[in-house]
Amino acid sequence: MIQANGLTKKFGDFVAVDELELLVEAGEIYAFLGPNGAGKTTTIRMLTGTLRPTAGKIHVLDLALPKNEIQVKQRIGVVPDEPRMYENLRGREFLDFVAGVYRMEEALYTSRVEELFDAFSIDYANDYIGDYSHGMKQKLMLVSVLMRRPEVVFLDEPTVGLDARAARILKLLLEKMKSAGTTIFLTTHILEIAEKMSDRIGIIHNGKMLAQGTMEQLRQLSQGQHGSLEEIFLELTDSGEIPEWARENTEETDHA
Amino acid sequence: MREVLLLVRLFSRSKARRSAKKKRFSLPGPVWVILAYFMLPLAFFLGFFTPVLFPLLKSLNFPLVERGILSPFLALDLLMAPMIFFSGVMLLIQFSQSLIIGLFDNEMIPVLCSMPFHRSSIVFTASLDSLVQTGMFITFLGGFSILYAVAIQAGFFASLGAVVSLFLFLLGLGMLIATWTSRFVGRTSAKRFTQVLYFFGALGIFGAPQVLIPLSRQNPDIVASKLQKWIPLFLHRFWPHTFFLKAIRGDVSALLVLSSTGIALFLLAMWRANGIELSLSRKKTASNRTRVQWGKKFPLLKKEILLMFRDGQMIWYVIYPVIFPLIMFRAAKESLLVITLFFTMVASLYSSLITTSLFAQERKVWPVPLLFPISSSRLIGAIIRTSVGLFWLEYLVMGIVLFFLFQPFWAELFLFVPVFFLLRYGALIGIRMYLQDAGRDISRKGILLKGKEILFLEVLTMGFSGLFLGILLVYRQVFAPGSTAWFSSWPPWLVHSLFPGAAVGVFVTVILLSSWEKRRIQKLLENLDNT
Numbered sequence: 213m214i215q216a217n218g219l220t221k222k223f224g225d226f227v228a229v230d231e232l233e234l235l236v237e238a239g240e241i242y243a244f245l246g247p248n249g250a251g252k253t254t255t256i257r258m259l260t261g262t263l264r265p266t267a268g269k270i271h272v273l274d275l276a277l278p279k280n281e282i283q284v285k286q287r288i289g290v291v292p293d294e295p296r297m298y299e300n301l302r303g304r305e306f307l308d309f310v311a312g313v314y315r316m317e318e319a320l321y322t323s324r325v326e327e328l329f330d331a332f333s334i335d336y337a338n339d340y341i342g343d344y345s346h347g348m349k350q351k352l353m354l355v356s357v358l359m360r361r362p363e364v365v366f367l368d369e370p371t372v373g374l375d376a377r378a379a380r381i382l383k384l385l386l387e388k389m390k391s392a393g394t395t396i397f398l399t400t401h402i403l404e405i406a407e408k409m410s411d412r413i414g415i416i417h418n419g420k421m422l423a424q425g426t427m428e429q430l431r432q433l434s435q436g437q438h439g440s441l442e443e444i445f446l447e448l449t450d451s452g453e454i455p456e457w458a459r460e461n462t463e464e465t466d467h468a
Numbered sequence: 469m470r471e472v473l474l475l476v477r478l479f480s481r482s483k484a485r486r487s488a489k490k491k492r493f494s495l496p497g498p499v500w501v502i503l504a505y506f507m508l509p510l511a512f513f514l515g516f517f518t519p520v521l522f523p524l525l526k527s528l529n530f531p532l533v534e535r536g537i538l539s540p541f542l543a544l545d546l547l548m549a550p551m552i553f554f555s556g557v558m559l560l561i562q563f564s565q566s567l568i569i570g571l572f573d574n575e576m577i578p579v580l581c582s583m584p585f586h587r588s589s590i591v592f593t594a595s596l597d598s599l600v601q602t603g604m605f606i607t608f609l610g611g612f613s614i615l616y617a618v619a620i621q622a623g624f625f626a627s628l629g630a631v632v633s634l635f636l637f638l639l640g641l642g643m644l645i646a647t648w649t650s651r652f653v654g655r656t657s658a659k660r661f662t663q664v665l666y667f668f669g670a671l672g673i674f675g676a677p678q679v680l681i682p683l684s685r686q687n688p689d690i691v692a693s694k695l696q697k698w699i700p701l702f703l704h705r706f707w708p709h710t711f712f713l714k715a716i717r718g719d720v721s722a723l724l725v726l727s728s729t730g731i732a733l734f735l736l737a738m739w740r741a742n743g744i745e746l747s748l749s750r751k752k753t754a755s756n757r758t759r760v761q762w763g764k765k766f767p768l769l770k771k772e773i774l775l776m777f778r779d780g781q782m783i784w785y786v787i788y789p790v791i792f793p794l795i796m797f798r799a800a801k802e803s804l805l806v807i808t809l810f811f812t813m814v815a816s817l818y819s820s821l822i823t824t825s826l827f828a829q830e831r832k833v834w835p836v837p838l839l840f841p842i843s844s845s846r847l848i849g850a851i852i853r854t855s856v857g858l859f860w861l862e863y864l865v866m867g868i869v870l871f872f873l874f875q876p877f878w879a880e881l882f883l884f885v886p887v888f889f890l891l892r893y894g895a896l897i898g899i900r901m902y903l904q905d906a907g908r909d910i911s912r913k914g915i916l917l918k919g920k921e922i923l924f925l926e927v928l929t930m931g932f933s934g935l936f937l938g939i940l941l942v943y944r945q946v947f948a949p950g951s952t953a954w955f956s957s958w959p960p961w962l963v964h965s966l967f968p969g970a971a972v973g974v975f976v977t978v979i980l981l982s983s984w985e986k987r988r989i990q991k992l993l994e995n996l997d998n999t
Contacts, residue, residue, distance in 0.1 A: 262838040285841035296833035300660070300778040301771070312767025313840050340657065 213238040213364060213395045214259060219268035221254050221419075228254040230419040231268070236412075241386065241396045243406035246416035247449050252399045253293055255416065256368050259397070260290045273363060286314070289362035293369050293399075295353035299342030303334070303352050306341060310356045324359040331381050347373035358385060365389065367398040371405065383409060407441040417449045471585055475593035478576070505603030513611045517676070521612075524684040525619035528691060535689055537696050541703055543688065545713055546695035548616050549702035551676075552709040555612065556634070558669045559605035560642050565665070566598035567591075567646035568658040571746055581746050591741035595643050604669060609634075613716070622716045626723065630715035633727035637708055640733030647740050663780020671791065768842070768850035775829055776822065776854065785822050789815035790862055804867065804876045805944060808883050809937040811866065812890050815859040816929040819891045820898025822855040824917060827902055828910045844993045852895045859891050860884070877944075886936060886975055893978050894929040896985040901925065903992035936974040943967035 214236035221229040229251045236242040246252050257263035259270060261281040270277040272284045297306050311321045329337065332351045341349065350373045357365065365386075371379045386396055386409065400406055406413055407427060414424035423433050427441065434444040528544035535543070571577060571594050580590050599606065610631065617627035653661075683691055703710055708729070714722035776782045793810040830837045830847065837847055864884055871881055901921050902908075910916055917925070946963050 257835065260839065262835045282841045282843065285839065290839045292836060292839070296836050298771070298775060298829060298833055300775050300829070305771075305774060309767050309771045310840075312765070312770070313842065342659075 213240070213273060214242075214397060215269075215271040216255075216259065217269045219255070219258060219270060220266045221251075221258060221263065222266045227419050229258070229265075229416075232416070232419075232421050234414065234421070234424075236395060236397055238395050239390060239393045240412060241390050241398070241410045243410035243413045244397060244399045244416065245401075245403070245406055245413060245445060246399075250416045250449075251419040252416060253368055254419075256290070256292075256366050256397070256399065260288060260366055261285055262290075287362060288364045288366065289357035289360055291350075291353055291357050291365070291367045291370050293372075295346070295349035295373075297341045297349060297352065300340065302340055303337035303344070306352065307337070307356055307359070311359070314360055316360065321359065324361075325355065328355040328359055331385070332378050345373070347375060347378070350374055351378055354382065358389075361389075361392075362394070364395045364397065367396065369399055369401065371400065371402060403441045403445055413441070415445060415448050422448045471589045472593055475580070475585065475589055476596060478580075479593055479597045502600055502603075505600050506607055509604040509607035510611075513607055517608075517611065517680075518615065520680045520684055522615050522619065524680060524691075525615055527684075527688045529619055530688070530692075532692065532696070535692055537692070537699075539696075539699055539703070541699070541713075542620065542717075543692040543695075544616070544619060545703060546692065546698055547683075548612060548713060549707075549709060550698065551612050552609065552712065553702055553707070554672070555605050555609040556638060556709060558665065558672075559602050559609055560638055560645065562602045562605060562662055562665050562669070563595075563598055563638070563642040564645040564649065565653075565658045565662040566601045567595050567643065568650050568653060569662065570594040570598045571646070571744075572650060573659070577746050586742060587744055587746065588738045588741040590746065591643065591647075591744060592738065595639065595646075599639065604666070613712075616713070617716050620717060623718055626718045627716050629723050629727065630712050633715065633723065633730045634708070634712045636730035636734050637726060640730060640735075640737045643737035644733065644740065647737070647744050650744075660778055660780055664783060665780075667780055667784035768847070769854055772826055772850055772854040773858075775826060776858075779825065782822055782825055785818040785825075786858060786862075789818055789859060790866060793866070804870050804874050804880045805883070805937065805941055807870060808863075808867070808880075808887065809934065809941065811863060812887050812933040812937060813930045815863070815887075816890045816894035816933045817926055819855050819859050819894040820901075820925050820929055821917075822898075823851050823895040824898045824902045826851045826855065827899055828916050831906065831910060844996070845990060848899055848989065848993065852892065852899065856888070856891045856895050860888050863887050883937075886978075889975065889978055889982065890929075890933050890936065893932065893982045893985070894925075896982055896989065897928055898925060900985050900989050900992065903989060903996065906992070906996050932974065932978050936971055936978070939967055939971045939974065943971070 214234065216232055216234040219229055219232040219234065220227070232251075232255060234255075244252055244255065254263065258265045259272060259277070261272075261277050261284055264278055273287055275284050277284055301309070307321075307325055328334070332355065334348075334351055334355065336344065336348060337352070341352070344352070350370070354370065367386075370382060374382065383405070386398075390396060398406075398410075412424060412426055413430060415422045415430075423430055425433070430441070430444050430448075431439055434447050439447070525544045525547065528542070528547060530543055532539040532541055532543055532546075571591065574594070577590065577594075581587070613627070613631050613634075616622075708726065711722040711726040715726055776786070789811050792814050793807040827848065830851075838844070867881070867884060901917065901924070908916070943963070946958075946967075
């Protein structure tokens with residue numbers, strides 16, 4: 213469903229993504245993890261046809277990118293890391309625009325949008341986007357993607373800015389979409405989400421894929437049989453020692 | 469006070485942009501900001517208003533009673549009252565809307581609110597900052613007051629007291645309006661409203677000399693009798709500007725009423741400011757149940773039109789090319805060709821500015837536009853079509869109306885063809901120029917292109933429009949009855965081949981340059997997709 217071979221992106225001398233190998237099967241939730249600046253967003257941008265790779269091959273929905281960029285974009289949905297939208301449009305107008313671009317049927321569009329508005333408690337769609345908070349924009353962006361029910365969904369840090377209820381609704385919706393056969397590719401810094409929701413996890417660091425597989429496979433790789441994803445992640449990415457003072461503080465609190 | 473000074477320094481510094489280049493001599497940032505807001509209106513006031521208005525005011529400096537009109541006012545009060553009233557109202561509205569933007573669209577405010585500052589100090593500093601942005605109306609209100617005081621030879625302290633009291637009154641009232649309207653006016657609406665108001669204010673100010681000049685040529689008695697119908701409307705005794713005019717003339721009770729009301733309003737505004745919720749959260753206005761009929765067809769075009777008409781500056785760009793030829797109607801000598809020249813010179817430049825502004829809106833949400841199943845070139849194509857199409861439509865409507873009005877030479881009806889290509893060239897060159905530095909800073913509203921780039925745009929768009937239509941104008945001049953042009957003596961075959969040939973040459977150059985610009989845009993877009 214999503215396949216990348218030898219995927220590389222260079223910005224001048226800087227190698228942002230280095231010969232990445234990736235395979236995400238249909239109907240799978242794939243969590244793509246990595247520290248800040250690891251190359252997650254760059255990879256998503258290449259997989260969604262918004263950035264040309266320096267080298268390597270990409271296939272999404274069995275269509276080669278960037279050759280079939282428009283056809284692929286028609287069938288996928290992307291929630292970017294920052295929900296940027298036209299500030300001078302109202303929320304509803306933005307959704308109307310998206311529906312128009314994807315040629316959604318009027319009745320289907322109306323019913324799905326109402327459903328999602330109720331789910332995410334959106335009651336501000338007639339206000340200007342410029343007046344929204346980050347979380348409100350994020351919810352609207354999610355609605356604009358989920359209303360189309362795309363075959364593959366890319367979500368770059370989807371829970372940032374969402375309140376607890378909206379984050380829970382999103383997780384439930386993703387589970388539902390997965391059971392309906394949608395492929396989901398998500399990045400997150402909340403490792404608990406990745407651990408609980410994903411079928412497989414990929415960990416990228418300095419542009420290189422360090423490990424990928426199921427939670428069990430990752431545990432075996434890190435040689436810690438009972439380690440949590442957080443421990444595996446820190447070990448694999450070699451994020452450095454946790455300072456002693458931070459540990460002391462935690463231990464004191466735990467003790468108290 | 470220390471708190472206010474600290475905040476003023478912080479606000480003014482945040483306005484100035486840091487320059488990478490070190491200059492040998494440079495004015496501090498805030499001084500540039502103040503100069504930018506006040507210099508142009510001041511130059512316009514001194515250059516256009518003062519020479520017309522001051523002699524007119526002097527000539528009207530007589531009591532109305534002397535001419536048999538039962539009123540305690542002077543004849544020049546009839547002229548000053550509406551001018552002070554309108555500039556005061558404009559100042560009030562623009563100031564209050566700017567204050568809403570300054571308080572609710574400023575990332576610094578939540579940070580300042582978390583510090584031990586009084587809310588009133590933050591609101592007061594933001595109001596000073598907003599007051600600078602109303603430079604045009606302050607200049608005119610102040611200018612009118614000074615001209616009035618000098619014309620009637622009013623006392624210095626009475627005039628100063630009156631002016632200070634009026635500004636205090638407007639400042640207090642504006643702050644109260646801002647804190648009250650911020651409950652239901654969002655920052656986006658406030659921004660748009662402020663821009664629209666600014667441009668309409670500018671239009672009014674540019675148009676005012678057109679009214680004043682004919683008045684200045686008439687007998688003062690006739691002017692006074694013409695204006696006397698305004699007495700109940702503009703010189704009602706409860707209007708603040710009526711108190712203001714009386715105060716300048718030395719009426720102590722009027723000065724006391726105006727100043728005490730001003731101080732009371734200001735103190736009330738400060739008291740209200742301490743309780744204001746300075747949160748960046750939205751102003752909840754409506755539910756989302758209203759259906760906007762977007763339809764499936766032309767979503768890009770519809771989006772561009774909505775974005776265009778929700779930006780005050782772009783609305784100005786759209787209407788000015790029509791207003792400008794109408795202002796120059798007399799100078800155009802009822803000629804479709806001359807009006808086309810005026811229109812195209814302005815519209816081709818504005819066509820490029822609109823396309824850059826619309827593209828800047830796409831860049832603000834980048835890479836979201838790339839996520840849609842639309843190629844970058846189609847996206848740009850929609851922007852160009854919107855801007856060019858709108859101006860072309862304007863021209864067609866205006867051209868058809870004027871064609872029947874002036875009944876010019878039939879061939880002039882076909883001017884819509886070159887006008888289209890000139891507009892298209894303007895749009896293409898604007899986009900290309902923007903794309904050459906696609907990562908430019910667009911955080912400052914209204915400043916998308918550098919001064920050098922705007923100059924370059926002006927030279928190319930206005931130059932080609934002026935050249936093409938200018939050649940045709942000269943060509944037509946040869947056949948005008950009684951033409952004394954130096955080329956009237958040329959052999960007809962030379963005139964018939966040289967001028968149309970030159971015009972065709974310019975036209976073909978524009979088309980060739982347009983294709984070249986299109987190719988360059990395509991290349992720049994490919995680079996943009998790769999970064």
